[in-house]
Amino acid sequence: MSTHSYSLGLSIPTAIARHTILLVTGALILIPFVWMVSLSIKPPGEIFRTSFTFWPEQFYGIENYTKALTASPLPQYMLNGVIVCTAIVTLQILVCAPAAYALAKLxxxxxxxxxxxxxxxxxxPHEVLALPLFILGAKLGILNTYAALIFPYVVSPFGIFLFRQFFKTIPDDVVHAARLDGLSELAIVWRVMVPVALPAIIAFGIFSVVGHWNSLFWPLIAVRDQNLMPPPLGIMAFKNEEAGNDYGPLMxxxxxxxxxxxIAFLAAQRWFVEGLTGGAVK
Structure with a gap:
């Protein structure tokens, strides 16, 4: 048996095992989401059946989604999420990019x-800082405002680390050439480094948006006004006040x-992967 056929014989079982593990892991991750979508289109009588079928005998999606959108200010919750996440990502990039450049090139x-x-x-973990941040927010008078949801996340250690690793892959000659052209250090950051590091910025943006869109712990402490609640906190209020045990509208x-x-991840997955892997190669 040739060396090529021997290595091929070893690689095929390895590839099968690898793909099997990936498929099983992917299925375990997707099952709760599939279940959630299925329950969102079922009437109450079909939700607690012992046998599971994705498509209901009686389609109840219009009723469930209508109640979800009208019985609670869900659009307002989502608008709050957009405002908070956009502000956080913007401020994080404004702070993390210069900090990462300094650590990488200066x-x-x-x-x-x-x-x-x-x-x-x-x-x-961010929960460790919740009490001091709450006290600081109370002293600054920003509790129960958008600022309370944004301020604690302006500086992102993960963002600084990710940008630094990506900036280190950019040759120093590029920075020296920019300095010879008369650019200041801040101009180099925004006109040279950030455009080149766009995949890393997109990857970080996805991480940041997903993390803060789904955040519940800090908003539960920082805001009480229903008009300021982000989506997870709004859904919890919807369950307590409107949905109760009616799981169809809740799902x-x-x-x-x-x-x-x-949708955002599927649209940006190419840049997401490139941004995460780019900083690993130097």
Missing amino acids: DFPGKNLLFAMVLVALLL AASTIVVAPLV
Whole structure:
């Protein structure tokens, strides 16, 4: 048996095992979403049946989605999510890009210590900071406002780390050439580094939007006004006040909230993958 056929014989079972694991993992991730969509189009009498079928005997989707959109201010919740996520991502890029450029391309005292602090911050769950952030928000008088939902996330350690890794893949000669052309350091960031790092920015934007769109813990602490609630907190209020045990409209509301994230990811998945893998190669 030739070496080629021997390696091929080994690679085929390995590929089958790899794809089997991926398919099983993907199915486990998708099952809750498939179940959610199925329940959103079923009448109450079919939701708790012991046997599961995706398509209901009686289509009840119009009623469920109509109730989800009219019985609660779901459009307002989603608008709040858009406002908060857009503001957070914009401010994070404005802060993280220059910080990452400094850590990647500039030499100054304490550079390694600052980067070590960024890595430490990556390890801290945001819930640990909830109490001091709440006290700070109370002293600043921003609780129960959009600012309370935006302010704690302006600096993203993950964003600084991701941008730094991507900026380090850009040759230093590009930076030197930009300096010879008379560009300031900030101009180099926005006119040279950021356009080249666009895949990393898109990948980070997707991570940030998904994380803050789905955030429940901090909004539950920071806001009480229903007109300021982001989607997850709004759905919880909808369950407590309107839906109760009527899971059809509740699943319809959840489907509506999740749909923009799925569409955005499918539209930007090429840049998402490129942004995550680009910083790994230097």
